[in-house]
Each structure stands twice: as structure tokens, then as C-alpha cells.
Amino acid sequence: MPDEPWRASLDHALERNRLSPSHRFVQLATIGLDGRPAVRTVVFRGFLGDSRELIFTTDARSAKRTELERVPDAALCWYFAETREQFRFSGVVRLVDVSTAEARFQEARRDVWRGLSNETRASFAWPTPGAPRVREVAFPTTPPDPDRPLDDFALMIFSIREVDHLELDGDPQRRWRYVLHDHGRWSTREVNP
């Protein structure tokens, strides 16, 4: 059973919102290469063993990969529409790509790849994301091998250090802050919404 004091609330939200098609959509904020904030939607792909690490995927050629290599600090906003609650996470992202040596990370990369749809796997063979669209260039649709991740398939492992959990239902609303301290223990405090 995980030690994280916020984990039961997150599991509960995932369970209660599971029928909503977008309940795994999370907004990831980074520092852009120009030093300004950047934010986009990513899809939650599960926990990496240790329960405070969240897995997301990225194309290795995308802007967010370059941004996170430069500044690994990031933030997440996860709004659950059915239960009207929001989790905000602060933490650090570790990139796992084709060149990562550690076996447990490559294993996670293969596992997540296997769990993707054929359409999503095929998108990692598309032309470079964000580059000008050239009409003549094809977007391959042939499903890649489900057992062999394409080279541009990468994981973002988001390691959580702070949590802000807001429940909009309730009168008044309720809000908690959780902070991971250097000695590895979490503090919990209820704060004003």
C-alpha cells in the first residue's frame, strides 16, 4: 500500500470518473525555450512502480522533450469533470527514450508501447511534430510492431513533490496541500479554497 497521503484521493477520482472519455487527460506545464510558460494536454498512462511517479508519453522530436531536457521542473493540472475536483502537481520530469540504459525504464517503455492503440503507435512514424505541413508527405498508417517501440517513442516520468487537491463540491469547497520533504516524508495541511 502506497505511503503517499494523497494517493487514495487520486485513485478514488480515477475510479469515479472512469466513464468520462477525457478522465486521463492532464495539462502539463513546462518552461519554454524562450523562458515563458508552455502548457498542453497529455494522457496519463499509469503509475511507475513507486506510486508518486506518473507516466506520460511524448514524441522524442516534440518541443516539450527539448524543454524538459533543459528544465526538468514541470507542473500538472488534472481536472475531473464528473466529481468536480482538481489535482495540481509540482515535480520533476525524467525522460526515457531509446537511449536510456536502465532496464526498468526500458521495460516500462515497452509496456506502455504495448498498451497503446495501433493508431497512436502509428503516429510516432509521422513527420516531425510542429514542422510545416507538406501536403505530399505521407502520414503512415501501417501499425508498427507492438513489441518493438519506434525510436521516437519516449516516456515522461513525472515525479511528484507537491500536491494541491481542491474539491469544488461541498459548502464551502475543501482544499488540501501535500508536500514531500527531504527526509522522504509527506506533510498534509488543509488550506482555504
Place this chain on the structure above:
Amino acid sequence: MPDEPWRASLDHALERNRLSPSHRFVQLATIGLDGRPAVRTVVFRGFLGDSRELIFTTDARSAKRTELERVPDAALCWYFAETREQFRFSGVVRLVDVSTAEARFQEARRDVWRGLSNETRASFAWPTPGAPRVREVAFPTTPPDPDRPLDDFALMIFSIREVDHLELDGDPQRRWRYVLHDHGRWSTREVNP
């Protein structure tokens, strides 16, 4: 008719997603006081005259207000679940609070205040957001005067400089980038999703 080449797409998305209770929920990313990214959900309250300025509200005592006073650069992510499309905006936020002199901004502040629900208006009389919750301190529920904004009611006027519009439906997906140049004109380019 607005000049912004992306505005028709945004209006269309607002119209087509209007039955979804969260279609006005947008994620606002800022630079935290510690220099790390921060992101939270805010509610779109309309356009300010000029069509590239989006209005949001904030409590003047909130962290985002302090963050934006220090670094006005910000980013927005607006995901429309029904039509499966995402708008990402980069820009600068101007704060409008009780001390703002310009008449047109105070007028907007009063207009937005009038348009809020009684419950939302009452929340601006609550104890300081993010401060430790003290059980004995009351959360006032008496509706404030709808014609007289409370002192802690502030607007964030988000002035858009760059837009990234992604349509997930379609085979393949489609994506456009719009950039505002110094001479006041927008460039439009279709890019790879």
C-alpha cells in the same frame, strides 16, 4: 468582424461545445515565485472588446496574482472534449484590480462581477486562499452587492500573441500555428500534428 484568423475556430468550438458544463474551463500556466511552472484551471468570462483579449477572474490575494505581477508571461490550454480539439495560447496577462485607474478596465471589472453567480461573488469574502484552514473562521455566504465588486475581486486580461490549434478528429489530425507579429499582423501556418 475581428481580424484574428483563429477567432472563427474558437467561436465555433465554444458554440459546438456549449452544452458541456466545463467548456469554459481553461488551464492557465504561469511562472511560480520559485521559478518553476505552475498551472491551474480558470473559467473563461468572455472577450474584452478587442478580440484577442480573454477575461478571467482571480482573487487579489491568490498566488497567481503575485506570480503574474512578477512575470506577466503566461500560457493557456483549452481542451474541448466534445469536438476533440485543443487551443494553446501564449501571451501576457494584465491584472485589473480595485486600484486600476483606467475607466474601460473598471467597467469590465464591474460587468464581469455582475455576471457572476451569488455563490462565486460570496467567495471573494472568504478567508485568504491557500492559507491554513482554521475551523472557527466563517466562510460568509451572504451575497455581496452585485453592483459593487468586493476589493479582492480582480480580472486577468490575457492578451494572445501565439495560437496552436489541434484537431484530433480527422485522419490524420490537423494543426495550425498563428503568430502575431510586431506590425500587428498575424501569420498562419499549417503544421504537423
